[in-house]
Amino acid sequence: MKRPTYYVSMAILSLFFVYPIVWSGWSSIRLGDAFSLDSYRKLADYGEGVGTYLTNTVILVLLTVGGTLIVATFAGYAFARFRFPGRGLLFVLILAILMVPYPTILIPLYVLLGWFGLQDSLLGLALVMIMFQLPFAVFMMRNAFESVPRTLDEAAMMDGCGSFGALVRVLLPAVVPGLVTVGLFAFLASWNDYVAPLILISSNDRFTLPVAVVNMRLHDFGAVDYPTMQAGVVFMALPCLAIFLLLQRYYVRGFMSGALRG
């Protein structure tokens, strides 16, 4: 392709992908023909108050990211360094989670969490989100531990560390990039997910941001407050866009790892 043709078509394509996001930000601060932050003020008072929904979302994110990191670090260490009964079976089962479609398993999970007394709770929701993160997270952490030379933890054990000491003192610092990637994907999933909280959470004061903001569109028949809704969209999108721009390297690492190859 000739140079000018190439750049003109690339610019048009970029416009198609970038314009809606720019428009969303623009429309959230534009009321009629003037600039205004009224949409954000209305968003702050929407429903139970956006602070409640934000708090719920942050609790869910902390539980999911923390839980995923702990479970996947231990499991990745186990798969990379130990032989134990059921090792192969467990690994296949964890990858099989990818084969099972999300919505089909949420209905029995709804019943199951009720039996555990975790119905309508952020903790129950977080446990489900951790389960869905496991295939990617465990695969990623196993590869991260495998790429660390064994001599490193053997040396630590010779110095008197147990396997746990070797993990914490020597191996963890060596797998930080893997931890960042796993944490990043767990954050994005729990911050953004709509279907699981929609089905597993029923009280308005426990809704996460996506469920609360989407309700502006679903429940106000005929009278959707569009600018406030776009303020909600911007509020949810900004952290994701910021993280994408700051941590692009880790995003791409997630893709390159082949962990998506379910």
Add this chain to the structure above:
Amino acid sequence: MTNLLERVRPAQAAAHARFRRRRSPGLAGLAYAAPAAVIVALFFLFPLGLVVWMSLNKWPLLGPPTFNAPTNYAQIADNALVLDAVVFTLKYTAVVTVLLFSISFGLALLIQNRRPGVGFFRGAFFLPAAVGWATATLLFFGLLSDQIGPINDILQWVGLIDAPVSWTAGDPGLAFGSTVTLVIWRWAGFNMLILLTGLQAIPTELYEAARVDGASAFHAFRRITLPLMRPTIALVLCLMITGSLLGFEQFYILTRGGPGSSTTSVVMVIVREAFIRFNLGSAAAMSVLVLAALVLLNALQLAFIRRKTS
């Protein structure tokens, strides 16, 4: 004396470590894998069994279940909404897979070579994929609305339409087109990135050799790019087909399954059956069928990939 000790100690320590690893590796490994195993058992295997059991029962939202097999399965065949949803979901999957794949592959080819500014374009194409799926759907709902959305104004200004159009609720064809456009906007960059990793794994010497032999760009694409990209292409198609068959947000949020029930997908029917009609048993039966269909599809694709690569 000290010299001797120092020489002996590492050997002893190594023997000690070897002994410790031989004594407890099974137990230690099990202990580290235990949290993951518990989560897989409680929140994956158990619900998998439960969904099958639920599908054999009349299972109301409240109150005790009663065994009624195979009523839930028999009723699916009589449910016109289900059959319409299956036909719609298959049509949607075919259209999205063809369009999304062509566009993602096209974008990947456009950005595969190093040129000034190409990193910027790659970031621009991927940007929508950084936003959450429900967030992106809601963004599009505003973008397409005739109240604050700019699309009607732009198209009227260009002269493509005479009067404002309802993109999500007026006409089944337009509502369908809107969901497809949304999916392409949000997912093209994501699939482009996966395809790009495949393209960049092809050794450039192959293309140079082909050029020396006088092969055209088209010929090189057909004889080098396509065959070597086969595993990546299979992966991307697999993700697209599965994702489309399970489509939910783009219908539930953007079109509400309408106008009428023209854009109601299979997963929407399942959710409606469970949480609006409070019939969990019947929803579980539909889930089991979807699950079986997808496992079969995945197995077929896996077999296909194996045969082609070996």
